Amino acid sequence: MNFSQTYLRDPNDLPQKWVDAWNDRDACSLANLFIEDAEFINVVGLWWHKRNDIWKAHDYGLKVIFNKSNLELRKVTTKEISIDVSIVHARMKLTGQTSYGGVVSPADRMNIFSFVMRKEAKGWVCVSAHNTDVIPGKETNIVNEKGEMSSVDYRK
Template structure:
C-alpha cells in the first residue's frame, strides 16, 4: 500500500490513488481533515496534487505490517515529502517526514484500504499546545 500510494502521488493521479481505498473508506490528513469515502478522498487529493503538491515527491523509507486476521492488517509507513508548493511567505517549503497508518482489508478485489491516517513527524517534540496563535509543537521534558 505505501508504495502504491507514493506511485499514484508522484504520478499526480488522484483516480489511481483513490482506487487503493474501499468505497466507504475513511482518511484523516495531517491537519485533521477527515474524508468519509473514496470519492471524497479522490477529490481532496486531486485538489492537493494540483495546488499544494504539484511539484512534490513522496518516498517511502520504512514499512511495518501487523496482521490482525487472515484478511486484515495494519500497515505503518514512514514517508518523506519534498517539493511542496510555496505559500504564505515560505518560498521553499522544507522536507517533511510523516507516518502513515493504513488499515487494510482483503476482499474480492484484493487488498484495499479501509482507513488511513497521516501524521507529521516533529522531531524532538512530545505534543502540541493550543495558544493564541494556534497549535505549536512543544516538549515538557527539559
C-alpha cells in the same frame, strides 16, 4: 468520477502504490486504493468519509499544494490483526511542497501513514488511512490562548 477498485496481492504493496500514484499526480489511482466508504484523516485532522471525497481532496492537493512534490517511501511495517485484516505503517519523506505565505522554499517533511487493510476475494483493499507528520524533537502539540497551535517538548 468513475472509480475502479484496485486489489493488491499483499497489504505491504499499498505504500509503494500510494507513493507511485502521488508522484504521478494521479488522484484517481490514489482513490482507487480505497473502498467506496473508506475513511481518511489527513495531517491536520481533515476527515473524509468516502472514496470520492478522498479523490477530491487529493486532486486539489496534488494540483495546488503538492504539484511539484516528491514522496519517498522510507520504511514499512505490517501488523496482522487476523487472516483478513492488517495494519500497515509507512514512514515517508515529502519534498518540494508548494511555497505559501512567507515560506518560499518549504523544508522536507517526514510523515507516518497508518493504513487499515482488508482482504477480499479479489485481494487486499484499504478501508481507512491516517497520515501524521513527524515533528523532530517534539512530543505533543499545545494550543495557546489565541487558538494558535505549536509543537512542544515538555522535557526541555
